[in-house]
Amino acid sequence: MSEYSKSARGSFTSTGAAKIINLPFQPNLIKLTNYTALATPANHGVPYASWDIAMGQGFAALTLFNATPAMTGGVITSNGFSTFSAGLALQYGAKQQIIGATAANPIVFNVTAHGYSVGDVVMFQGLYQTATTGMPQLSGIPFVISAVGDADHFSVVWPGGGSNYTALSGSPVGAFVKKVLYPFLYAPGVSFIEAITTGTTTTVVTTDPHNLSVGSEVAFRIPKSWGTIELNSLPNVAIPGSPIYGYVVSVTNSTTVVVNINSTGYTAFTTNQTVASVPGLSFPQMLAVGDVNTGGLAISAGSPLYPSPLVNGVSTINGPAINGAFVNNTSQGFIIGLGSAVSDASSHLVGANADVLYWEAYLTDM
């Protein structure tokens, strides 16, 4: 170990989903121990795994239990260990052809071996079935994946059953989907609106996580064709020139908030935009413009005294901040993927739900 090498260690309880480990560096050597798999040896268990940068991104070398159960060797060639550097926006995953999509809510997309997980953010392009049909109205809006049906199907929430939407089939030319690699580098920010329920308070559903908290102040930008223009921060009839803002009074979930604006009698919100209107179509947006909070994130059992702000439900690497403040969420580190051994498709690098795993990560000088 030379003078400037870096090392880190930690543990976590698996949820069965890929695990992101934030570090002050990108490791070139990773070791993983699944304590639960060792404590109760069973077929498909992965007690040890390691990765060296020379293997390539997404690979891993591991030991796993066979049916006996006895330890044997194996490798992972995709969705193993990978490093990440989340420092610049507008980075996307590979473009994937869309085979088809249902005109319903949620919209179910058919993409061969999409590789996406619930919570991933994607963007669509094309989505024309013909020059005048399809669902190109969705192009350019970031969507969080709400469900994964199987390896070839995933869903996003949007009223695709509107009369101006038609299903896609037969792999339309130019219909693609891309994963947004680092969707929340700064938060809170702009969200695109999927639904608005008017009333004494206003409930807003966004297409991807809004990252707002109770006390966040928001503004709306709703183009006329989408309906509820009365929510727009300007113009203001009562005090000309003074922007109209609302405060978040309740966070229902990562994509739904309740705002304290009384929108009773406002024009109904509609997503039923025509295909002909797509060129130049601007989207309805809600954006964070401030907050009225005075303290940091509330502590909970086992949390640090001054927890870092959360973005998309995950702690940032920052120090304490006012809840709802604009925060930086750039980060680097590595990901323990969901990958399976080539020889055992039922094994998983990240273990099963509730498994306890210990990791070590190194960046060596030599």
Added chain:
Amino acid sequence: MSITTTSGLGPMILQSLAPAMLYVPTPTMNYITICDKVSMPANGGTTCRFMRPRALTPPTIQLGNSGIDPAAQVPQRDIIDAQMAFFGTGCIINEQVILQDQEGVLAWVSQRLAVAMRQAEDLILRDYILSAASEINAAGGSNGDNPTNLGVSDFSLVAATLDTNNAYKFMSGIEGMDRFGTGPVRSSYFMLSSTELQPDFDALTGSGFLSQWQYPANTSALPSEYGNVFNIRILTSSEAPVARGVSANSRDVYYNTVVGKQAVTHINQDGFSMNLIYRDPYYSGMLAQNATLAVKFAQAQAITQDTAIRNLLCTRAGN
């Protein structure tokens, strides 16, 4: 007769270092230019808080003759918080490099670190603006995409939007002069755009675009200023954000940030905006072999007038 050539008697040392370093391609850094600058004090906590009073309702109802005062108003204010973040990078340089290399390694590495830091500052602002400012898709072009390429109506629409929002323009106008090929320039907002869009701006010549070289006097023009359309002066940079191949028809999407004054604020903490740190090899291990050169800075940013900023998204006429 034997001729002595360099094949038989070549120079003992084959190369000499040219007297000047070559330039390093570096984008113009426009985002910091349009920011308000605020310094947070030392021992001031982690978060910078801005306060903006809200307008009071103008008393347009006459008092009448009752002698009774109208109801009092409760003043309100908006609060904007931004958390400070720290950044840094550096190089570890073995003393043998410093001892043996012919060029001044420490000097040019220091220079590169300083530029890297300033570029980071600008890129952070760029990406923050992408995440936090609302968007308008260009609709004035004719390429049939979403967004379309830029038409002059898009400039007009965005400027009208900011004017309607009572944003403050950055630049006062330039009066026309009796000089061939020039024209007056309106008071303007700034638009931060990609250099890749310059052909599309040129294509608007005659229908609204005025090159910087056609200003009656370009003393107020910034080095990266490409020209003007109506109430917008355009600054271009190769680092302006472009989302590759994500338009409805798979074109590249360009983010043109149109801003008025005080729309974005850059915050440092107690002058911690730039630290160049040199540590002599003496501070490394037992044999004192390695020097370190590093930069470190603290930065936060906030959209402080959301009504004075829009990202105008567009594609190009071609590609």
